[in-house]
Amino acid sequence: MILKACLFDLDGVLVDTARFHYLAWHSLANSLGFKFTESDNERLKGVSRMDSLEILLEIGNIKLSEKDKLKYAQEKNQLYLQYIRKMTREDVLPGVREFLSTLRHSGILLGLGSVSRNALEILNRTDITAFFDAIVDGTMITHAKPDPEVFLTGARLLNTDPESCLVFEDAVAGVRAAHHAGMKCVGIGSPEILAEADLIVPGFQGLSWKSVISNLNE
Ligand code: G6P
Numbered sequence: 356m357i358l359k360a361c362l363f364d365l366d367g368v369l370v371d372t373a374r375f376h377y378l379a380w381h382s383l384a385n386s387l388g389f390k391f392t393e394s395d396n397e398r399l400k401g402v403s404r405m406d407s408l409e410i411l412l413e414i415g416n417i418k419l420s421e422k423d424k425l426k427y428a429q430e431k432n433q434l435y436l437q438y439i440r441k442m443t444r445e446d447v448l449p450g451v452r453e454f455l456s457t458l459r460h461s462g463i464l465l466g467l468g469s470v471s472r473n474a475l476e477i478l479n480r481t482d483i484t485a486f487f488d489a490i491v492d493g494t495m496i497t498h499a500k501p502d503p504e505v506f507l508t509g510a511r512l513l514n515t516d517p518e519s520c521l522v523f524e525d526a527v528a529g530v531r532a533a534h535h536a537g538m539k540c541v542g543i544g545s546p547e548i549l550a551e552a553d554l555i556v557p558g559f560q561g562l563s564w565k566s567v568i569s570n571l572n573e
């Protein structure tokens with residue numbers, strides 16, 4: 356592939372907020388009287404806040420009115436915000452800043468593709484906003500991953516064909532969204548979970564984008 360742009364998921368890829376989402380959902384499940392495990396949490400990655408709540412309620416076998424659903428989604432977000440309001444530039448995952456910076460210096464366009472409505476706050480708190488030529492977040496899209504909308508919007512804002520974009524994702528729904536958009540995808544995390552990705556790496560530390568491209572082209 357001829358690489359022109361990279362699109363990055365945020366939670367669990369650039370910062371470890373996937374953990375905070377889990378802790379907040381876990382505590383909500385607790386208060387509703389059921390257990391929510393880390394393996395249940397995999398189903399929520401890349402999924403919008405309201406859709407995540409639906410999955411959580413299905414796991415707990417709980418039925419709620421639409422009004423209560425909004426109330427609990429808000430409650431979860433308040434818990435989540437308590438974690439992210441403590442974030443600083445130290446919370447960017449190892450190797451991320453170096454990787455983004457090398458790509459920029461090589462003339463590759465950078466985009467953010469997250470369905471989180473809190474994305475801008477996290478980018479600003481961790482001081483990585485300036486790396487991105489385009490930012491797509493949950494306030495700009497109608498369909499969460501695995502729908503390709505978030506990545507297709509990113510490609511459009513970067514004026515780049517989907518085939519020239521490469522996505523970095525930690526969620527199964529995100530890998531599927533990239534593929535639905537006609538983009539290749541590097542999975543960040545474990546091969547057991549991200550088997551559908553075109554290449555899987557544990558993280559960005561020591562990762563060279565040239566070796567990523569040559570692996571993908573093999
Ligand atoms: C990301 C995360 C999901 C989260 C979603 C919405 O995709 O992977 O776990 O539910 O964003 O996040 P928000 O911050 O808007 O609640």
Ligand code: MG
Nearest residue numbers: 364366367525
């Ligand atoms: Mg993620």
